[in-house]
Amino acid sequence: MIDTKTRILDAAERLFAEHGFDATSLRAITKEAKVNLASVNYHFQSKDALIEALFVRRISPLNDERIRMLNEVERRAAGAAAPIEELVDAFVRPVLPGGAPGHHSIGILLGRMYAAPGGLLARVIAPQMDAIRERFGRAFRRSLPGLEAEEIFWRIHFTIGALAHTLASRGLLEFISRGMCSAADADQARTQLIRFVTGGLRAPSLVEKP
Amino acid sequence: MIDTKTRILDAAERLFAEHGFDATSLRAITKEAKVNLASVNYHFQSKDALIEALFVRRISPLNDERIRMLNEVERRAAGAAAPIEELVDAFVRPVLPGGAPGHHSIGILLGRMYAAPGGLLARVIAPQMDAIRERFGRAFRRSLPGLEAEEIFWRIHFTIGALAHTLASRGLLEFISRGMCSAADADQARTQLIRFVTGGLRAPSLVEKP
DNA sequence: GTCTATAACCTGATAGAC
DNA sequence: GTCTATCAGGTTATAGAC
Numbered sequence: 001m002i003d004t005k006t007r008i009l010d011a012a013e014r015l016f017a018e019h020g021f022d023a024t025s026l027r028a029i030t031k032e033a034k035v036n037l038a039s040v041n042y043h044f045q046s047k048d049a050l051i052e053a054l055f056v057r058r059i060s061p062l063n064d065e066r067i068r069m070l071n072e073v074e075r076r077a078a079g080a081a082a083p084i085e086e087l088v089d090a091f092v093r094p095v096l097p098g099g100a101p102g103h104h105s106i107g108i109l110l111g112r113m114y115a116a117p118g119g120l121l122a123r124v125i126a127p128q129m130d131a132i133r134e135r136f137g138r139a140f141r142r143s144l145p146g147l148e149a150e151e152i153f154w155r156i157h158f159t160i161g162a163l164a165h166t167l168a169s170r171g172l173l174e175f176i177s178r179g180m181c182s183a184a185d186a187d188q189a190r191t192q193l194i195r196f197v198t199g200g201l202r203a204p205s206l207v208e209k210p
Numbered sequence: 211m212i213d214t215k216t217r218i219l220d221a222a223e224r225l226f227a228e229h230g231f232d233a234t235s236l237r238a239i240t241k242e243a244k245v246n247l248a249s250v251n252y253h254f255q256s257k258d259a260l261i262e263a264l265f266v267r268r269i270s271p272l273n274d275e276r277i278r279m280l281n282e283v284e285r286r287a288a289g290a291a292a293p294i295e296e297l298v299d300a301f302v303r304p305v306l307p308g309g310a311p312g313h314h315s316i317g318i319l320l321g322r323m324y325a326a327p328g329g330l331l332a333r334v335i336a337p338q339m340d341a342i343r344e345r346f347g348r349a350f351r352r353s354l355p356g357l358e359a360e361e362i363f364w365r366i367h368f369t370i371g372a373l374a375h376t377l378a379s380r381g382l383l384e385f386i387s388r389g390m391c392s393a394a395d396a397d398q399a400r401t402q403l404i405r406f407v408t409g410g411l412r413a414p415s416l417v418e419k420p
Numbered sequence: 421g422t423c424t425a426t427a428a429c430c431t432g433a434t435a436g437a438c
Numbered sequence: 439g440t441c442t443a444t445c446a447g448g449t450t451a452t453a454g455a456c
Contacts, residue, residue, distance in 0.1 A: 178365060197368070
């Protein structure tokens with residue numbers, strides 16, 4: 001039998017992903033988790049704290065996997081600049097469905113969070129992103145020597161946008177393609193995303209070089 | 211004096227953008243708009259209907275501007291395939307700040323909506339996107355003859371992702387760049403976005419050609 | 421740690437006078 | 439069209455027995 005705390009987190013993750021944070025009540029969560037209503041406030045202090053705990057549980061192993069893949073990529077490059085495709089793969093694969101063990105609905109919550117009001121991003125994600133920013137920032141600068149630092153930040157920003165949209169968008173791809181493509185196809189999503197993003201990162205600099 | 215209906219729409223747009231749909235009560239809206247609480251249910255039927263009306267008011271002129279710009283691009287191309295940069299510009303500029311007259315906070319709402327639960331996308335946006343999908347789909351296919359139809363849909367999907375993220379993301383770029391770049395710089399945002407997306411669209415096809 | 425019961429409050433929507 | 443007053447129901451959070 002799984003313990004109460006974990007069952008609450010699992011149920012909350014599932015329901016938040018499907019209906020959003022505000023539209024999901026603690027009553028719905030405790031009902032889904034088959035636990036008592038008061039147990040949420042016993043194990044967590046509030047609904048907000050539950051939401052934070054839910055992200056913290058997933059993000060740490062997810063970022064560990066990113067760093068592990070990046071280490072592997074750099075090991076293979078043997079001192080040379082790493083191929084952009086492989087850097088992008090290390091960055092996106094762990095958050096895509098099937099990319100890391102034991103994460104289920106967190107992708108859609110992550111994708112939604114970037115646009116969420118209320119400072120969730122600054123409060124929860126940002127503090128855990130220092131190592132990622134440092135390591136991937138350096139790797140991209142090294143593999144994209146023709147770009148200014150500012151341009152690289154803009155392009156990482158757009159990369160995260162394409163990734164977040166792939167994680168969280170509901171039925172848009174199916175709609176624009178009239179059903180020809182499906183965002184649920186995880187292999188296609190990853191392959192197409194990496195190809196697109198790599199092309200974007202490799203685009204010529206906007207800055208005239210002397 | 212602006213009429214009540216418009217004042218409600220303006221106040222709702224502003225507050226929804228700042229705090230989200232669920233966290234904004236009708237009471238907060240009527241207070242901000244300096245109108246009576248009951249007038250919301252008189253002019254619109256419900257909160258959901260108000261949200262729909264709010265999008266409908268902005269999307270139509272915005273898509274008209276996209277088509278107008280596309281017409282101009284194709285006129286200049288004089289029968290040849292249009293340059294990708296110009297197609298992307300026609301697609302993104304009208305929704306970016308300053309790109310169309312009289313829209314204020316709608317960008318962040320649009321950007322957020324793609325990831326929103328509750329079928330808002332299917333209910334409100336999709337029905338108004340037929341002309342856009344048709345015209346831009348054809349133009350991109352013509353200007354990207356090396357790509358399969360499926361690949362083009364995937365890449366338009368990622369383009370919308372990067373665009374939505376630029377519209378709605380709150381402080382992420384500032385965070386990853388440690389303040390070097392700002393998403394509030396509309397000219398930079400548009401220029402960088404177009405360069406990145408154009409590179410992504412132009413990336414080589416994943417499909418082997420015989 | 422787990423339960424019941426309830427406090428204290430806020431919400432969207434509406435009835436009915438003007 | 440605009441107002442007041444209110445309904446009916448939901449919400450988070452907590453107090454206190456076990």
